[in-house]
Ligand SMILES: CCCCCCCCCC/C=C\CCCCCCC/C=C/C(=O)SCCNC(=O)CCNC(=O)[C@H](O)C(C)(C)COP(=O)(O)OP(=O)(O)OC[C@H]1O[C@@H](n2cnc3c(N)ncnc32)[C@H](O)[C@@H]1OP(=O)(O)O
């Protein structure tokens with residue numbers, strides 16, 4: 001900020017906590033903070049990684065530019081000998097969806113998790129050096145959610161010792177896989193395994209798609225891009241493919257492991273939600289402190305919009321959720337590492353919980369984040385609708401996260417199956433553990449009464465936790481009792497699916513709240529840091545309580561009076577967070593390059609920069625627009641003639 005006026009300096013001076021220490025908490029450790037900071041600056045200072053022109057590039061130019069960036073990123077990774085952690089941060093700050101995401105994020109993990117030792121030795125060295133580029137080809141035109149409904153077959157031919165991969169129908173064409181359309185040379189293709197005329201369910205097969213010499217599709221393979229997607233720029237940097245195929249090579253692993261790649265990616269999507277959410281919140285918070293409307297007294301300055309209680313009521317719960325998702329993401333990473341170690345020792349016992357947690361939290365955090373980005377756009381008024389605010393593109397890139405890696409409702413129904421199984425086993429030898437341990441106290445939770453008598457009582461973490469546990473346990477038991485009335489459980493499950501989804505959401509919200517509370521039990525250094533995190537935790541929980549008041553009241557987990565006291569407490573928390581708001585978003589440590597938003601600039605110098613940006617639009621290349629002579633001038637002349645008549 002040398003020599004630059006900081007329009008947000010007064011705001012920064014108001015902070016009541018140590019921002020530098022909060023940056024460490026947000027990053028996860030001092031090591032990660034320093035590494036991220038270094039890589040973010042490296043990316044921001046490299047002209048190849050410029051991204052402010054994406055909205056105005058044609059699809060072909062956009063795509064070619066993405067190829068250029070990916071090649072340049074790889075070159076820098078090699079030249080600078082970046083570690084895996086540094087390379088992954090570099091990808092993060094380059095901030096452009098590309099085929100490399102699927103290569104590193106799904107193709108490599110699928111081989112690591114599902115291929116035999118021999119296959120790994122053959123394919124991984126090639127993939128690590130990017131001598132082959134891979135994608136994850138599961139979804140078909142006719143089936144995505146229903147993996148067991150996939151039609152592509154892999155028939156073993158003992159004569160040639162080959163598998164014949166066949167898409168017999170239009171609907172069995174692989175449709176959507178990222179990177180498949182124009183770049184990938186190989187794919188992990190999911191197909192129904194057939195040997196000796198017998199079917200053995202869906203398995204993954206490594207298939208070569210294109211020649212490594214001239215990039216042409218191999219014989220028998222028809223391949224292309226599926227067409228433009230939502231939003232200009234946005235996810236259109238990615239080639240999503242369609243293919244119908246020919247022949248290949250084999251794999252043979254337990255069914256549970258075939259799903260392992262999805263568990264891994266869903267876990268990464270939860271951490272990613274906190275990044276997208278914090279980015280939108282950073283933009284909306286800084287702009288809300290810069291923007292003034294109404295309230296001028298005696299010719300003085302107008303009110304900063306961030307001081308309106310309605311603005312705080314919309315914005316601060318999103319800020320709190322960004323921190324909440326950060327911490328639940330950290331925990332989920334730990335859970336995933338733990339389950340992976342167990343699987344390696346052939347212990348499958350914690351896989352159902354890992355599946356339920358990754359599926360449920362992926363659903364909860366992506367739905368919330370997509371809605372929150374749109375809310376942040378509205379919080380920025382008209383200027384939020386400009387591409388230069390960064391919010392339209394962020395929304396367009398982010399929103400498919402609600403669908404890919406499992407449609408969010410389909411995933412909540414998986415959580416519901418896990419919850420119903422847990423309830424059905426209550427009272428048996430099998431005690432609920434981990435995230436369902438609270439169900440072990442179901443008798444208490446079914447009849448306990450919330451003790452809140454005044455607003456401040458809601459600041460007690462045990463009070464919050466018990467209200468959330470009671471709500472979830474009561475909703476789960478109620479729907480389980482209804483299910484028991486159906487002669488056919490599957491019919492009952494379909495009929496009651498809306499109630500089941502609501503119970504799953506309650507369970508997932510409870511996980512997020514409880515992991516935030518657990519985080520606060522750790523030693524967190526820095527003046528005021530823990531206090532501020534405590535306020536955010538309470539805002540996150542009490543805002544959910546307010547938004548889902550119907551659940552809490554109808555289950556009798558709290559009384560209407562207690563619901564109203566929670567709201568009073570929320571308002572008081574907003575006032576306490578208000579002076580810290582700018583510092584809380586500064587703690588994300590985002591560069592202006594990464595934010596990509598005129599409204600979210602660190603220095604708050606919004607208006608001159610908005611004006612400058614507007615002039616950069618290609619429409620402003622000429623004063624008189626193209627088309628004037630063909631369309632405007634004749635129109636005006638006609639009007640002139642009409643006016644004379
Ligand atoms: C330049 C160089 C840079 C270098 C560094 C770069 C680093 C970059 C890194 C990037 C990292 C990450 C990037 C990621 C990129 C993200 C982009 C996303 C792209 C999108 C990809 C996709 O979408 S892939 C396709 C995903 N598809 C789905 O998710 C399909 C959804 N459907 C399902 O998952 C299942 O079919 C369903 C869950 C619905 C179950 O269906 P159902 O038929 O009811 O059940 P079955 O299949 O019969 O299963 C029965 C039992 O199995 C249990 N189960 C189901 N799923 C799982 C699971 N995942 N794990 C464990 N167990 C599972 C289920 O519960 C049943 O159990 P039960 O006991 O029998 O009840």
Ligand SMILES: Cc1cc2nc3c(=O)[nH]c(=O)nc-3n(C[C@H](O)[C@H](O)[C@H](O)COP(=O)(O)OP(=O)(O)OC[C@H]3O[C@@H](n4cnc5c(N)ncnc54)[C@H](O)[C@@H]3O)c2cc1C
Pocket residue numbers: 102136137138139142143144145146175176177178235240400403404405406407408409410413497
């Ligand atoms: C940007 C993007 C990238 C993608 N990348 C890849 C990739 O790299 N590789 C790959 O293999 N796939 C990829 N996909 C595909 C993606 O995984 C699927 O689209 C996703 O799993 C959803 O499946 P579907 O499209 O079949 O939705 P559908 O299942 O057809 O969903 C349609 C509607 O039906 C509802 N529904 C479906 N089943 C049920 C049910 N049992 N109960 C209640 N409601 C139900 C859903 O909630 C939804 O509202 C990508 C998709 C997108 C958008």
